[in-house]
Amino acid sequence: MAPVRFGIPLYEYQALDVIGPLDVIAGTSVSLLKHYEEGGFIRKGFHENGLELEFYHIIETTHKSKPKNLELENLDVVATVTTADCPQIDYLLFGGPLPTYKLSDEMNAFIKDRVAKNEIKTIFTTCTGAAVLAQTGLLDGKRATINPGLLDLVPQMYPAVKWADKSEKVNWVIDGNIWTANGACTGMDMFAHWLIQQCGEELAKFQFGTLGYAPRGIDGKLLDL
Template structure:
């Protein structure tokens, strides 16, 4: 006789005008996990059931792309215990009355929901409910500055893909909601099962939350000030060198003091921190695309030694270079 399985209800709460993929992505990941459940049936006593609900009384929600989602109904009609709640999308644009009702409901549910999550700007409503006070959190990179200004008690992590702090999870948005869903599945069923789901979803790699949302190389191209853009592009080809403020200022014929001031104004980060981020990005690329030793990578990237490289990875990415390489290196490179 097969054992009776408990139901863990996974609820995706969809605000009006959300990006379609912030809902459809995580939903498909959990749905695939349900399809593959036979792989772990003998190891667990529960199974998922997914629900898509709206924030309004209307069941039909129009997404930002114009494609509509037919939900089960409003969140106020939920009559089952929620295991995992995921707020998807642009909750910060809600009508004030709707938002206030949502916040009060969340506060009532907080003690009985095992995991509370957001994707993209859904983090704004978690912050409004006070769930993120004193916690690390993230949203889409384009919203994080506003997020930090609106909620100064939140430790906003500007570029993280997703973050877990206690039982609260926040994801950057769009495809990162799928990364978060995979991480939640891994928590429940283990890495092997999560990787199997990723394969079926044709996820070539599952990204840990500490990976950056965007590359500093791309950030360099968007700098408005032509002088600062010029020096940043020059830095890319000279990472091995000792890049002091004095040397950078000399390259663009500015005084060190004025250069540092303009640099911070344009990029909102000091030259030293920016260069360190470039070096880390470059090291990540070498780890993925080459078989160089850690000492060689540290030399080419200007981080000097393998030990310094390791310290930088642990400090900023919360993972060792070896673990990063194992997680991201191409299967073609690994097999060569």
């Protein structure tokens, strides 16, 4: 099985915007499921629907040796790769920083280059991460959502994006290969939806159970699993 590679640009996002969605899917790792099988916790062969997951936390070339402090939680995070040595990736995830955050020219160019090479299957954003992606121009003409507190402001900041109206009452928006969630926890729900598509309901339900987590649908109602 080919690895499923997630790239996460590293900047001052809210920790849960990234850690929450990644934890939703991390427990479906084939190696972890095999470990459970060997311990007798799950049936043999359960790992066959799992994923070979790889996570790459990406930073600018001049900053790799410096931990990035996520100021809201006072948490230091160290990048695993730079824009120069990041391998081919399948997915991008943008966590949400302060609305005033400006993407660096180097990271902006890296993102657009990887998309132009057609290697990115899906781009995910959580909370204000949609405003980061909007800075690349990749959201122009696309439907998207963002933290509800910014829905009145972002049309002025990024008028080329088709921002969801508050009246739509959707927790995430899918437009082609771009998925945008309006918060950290709704980002987890969005990833739960993706996980069900990738691994099937049985494995996804097992993973949700290990987290004590009950995912909701796009309308905010609990899923019937």
